[in-house]
Amino acid sequence: MTRSRLAAGFTAVSLLCAAGQVRAQTGLPCQLGAGGVLICPAVGPPRTQLQTATFIAGSEPTGQILAQAVALEVATAPLGSSSGGFTYTFDPSTRGHRRTSATFGPAFGERALTIGQRKLSGGFNVIHRSYDEFGGLDLSNFNVFTFNGGTLQSGVRSSDLALNASTDTVAFFGHYGILNNLDVGVLVPYIKLSMSGSSRILGDRQDELQRVPFDASSSGLGDIAIFSKFRFKQFGPEPTAGGKPSGALAAAATIRLPTGDEDGLRGLGVGRSLFSVIGSASFGRFSPHGNVGYEFWTSRVTVPRDFQGLTSLAANAQIEYTAGVEIEATRSLTILGDVLGRYLRGTGQVDYQPYQYRPNQSQVQGADALVAVPNGVSSVILAPGVKWNFFQNALITVNALIPVNKNGLRDRFTPVIGIDWGF
Numbered sequence: 001m002t003r004s005r006l007a008a009g010f011t012a013v014s015l016l017c018a019a020g021q022v023r024a025q026t027g028l029p030c031q032l033g034a035g036g037v038l039i040c041p042a043v044g045p046p047r048t049q050l051q052t053a054t055f056i057a058g059s060e061p062t063g064q065i066l067a068q069a070v071a072l073e074v075a076t077a078p079l080g081s082s083s084g085g086f087t088y089t090f091d092p093s094t095r096g097h098r099r100t101s102a103t104f105g106p107a108f109g110e111r112a113l114t115i116g117q118r119k120l121s122g123g124f125n126v127i128h129r130s131y132d133e134f135g136g137l138d139l140s141n142f143n144v145f146t147f148n149g150g151t152l153q154s155g156v157r158s159s160d161l162a163l164n165a166s167t168d169t170v171a172f173f174g175h176y177g178i179l180n181n182l183d184v185g186v187l188v189p190y191i192k193l194s195m196s197g198s199s200r201i202l203g204d205r206q207d208e209l210q211r212v213p214f215d216a217s218s219s220g221l222g223d224i225a226i227f228s229k230f231r232f233k234q235f236g237p238e239p240t241a242g243g244k245p246s247g248a249l250a251a252a253a254t255i256r257l258p259t260g261d262e263d264g265l266r267g268l269g270v271g272r273s274l275f276s277v278i279g280s281a282s283f284g285r286f287s288p289h290g291n292v293g294y295e296f297w298t299s300r301v302t303v304p305r306d307f308q309g310l311t312s313l314a315a316n317a318q319i320e321y322t323a324g325v326e327i328e329a330t331r332s333l334t335i336l337g338d339v340l341g342r343y344l345r346g347t348g349q350v351d352y353q354p355y356q357y358r359p360n361q362s363q364v365q366g367a368d369a370l371v372a373v374p375n376g377v378s379s380v381i382l383a384p385g386v387k388w389n390f391f392q393n394a395l396i397t398v399n400a401l402i403p404v405n406k407n408g409l410r411d412r413f414t415p416v417i418g419i420d421w422g423f
Helices: 003-017 019-026 046-056 060-076
Strands: 088-091 096-099 120-131 142-148 156-179 182-203 208-221 225-235 246-256 272-282 286-304 312-330 333-356 366-391 394-403 414-422
Touching: 046 060, 046 156, 046 182, 046 208, 060 156, 060 182, 060 286, 060 312, 060 333, 060 366, 246 286, 286 366, 312 366
Parallel strands: none
Antiparallel strands: 088 096, 120 156, 120 414, 142 156, 142 366, 156 182, 182 208, 182 225, 225 246, 246 272, 272 286, 286 312, 312 333, 333 366, 366 394, 394 414
């Protein structure tokens, strides 16, 4: 990318402050507000409104970067395990089923134990996320670009963006034991996304010249997941609730269908296949577990790399891992602790990149623009919680998701409440 192109790009951006130019470029109904501020409300679905807001603020690709960040987080964030809280095996001597675990299983990881032949469980998780930061940037106010030096004809000096985004998800899941050591399951997320905020163009004295308010929502299915787990190795005796120490290994496959709407930021528009190895054990009241897997995507999810959209980056796969323990506090209460990790390959982070200009009439020396960078996103989340057997084979699950690092789009605290019923 040449410096002359960059200079031309920013010069064009600065000229967009004229009301006639804004209408011509965006078709927005603009009007003058108090103090002579030009107000142009954005319209359309969430993805379009973000692109419109940042286009007027200096860079339409920045809106695409933010939109993809929201879609990536919604599509890849943990929704909870579809495995049943009660596990059984068929006992030929009694011609009946017996419990194989005194604990009720992890809430977000997986254990190698299977639910038991012809056993069925189902339930749902309710998850609320209110996003606070993106790559360490406070979403309530961050710069899109800033000119350095010079005096611009339009008086434009910088632009900023305030974004409020939240999701409410109900993840319905079901699990069925085909064989004693083979399970299948499904997870269907229903997502409501809400997004509001504004972008502003500011002058030399930080006076507001133009504002683009936006307010959009989207409701419907997310990416549906189909799950299977095969327990292929048993260590020690067959597990029994409260029995001798034992362990197992299993292999799992999860296929995510591209059922979430891309413009509504509820999905990525690509198919995904996660293949995992699961290990778990039981030592009295303690039951540790661990998972590691790699998720393949059918195609890449592209993100603009620069503020002009001339180059792009692509997210194309991710690595997932989980480690945790279940503790039998009482016969009806299990205490849970998980560490959830994932690494999104390709991109997903942002940074400010400085650009230097050739000598120009406005004497602008350069600018700092928010761009995507070719670094993958590594996220680590703590997931403490409990499962309470409040009635027969019914469980209430209460968890929290607490991010450890600041990579990617994040919510500082996510509450999760769920119901799991075994049949």
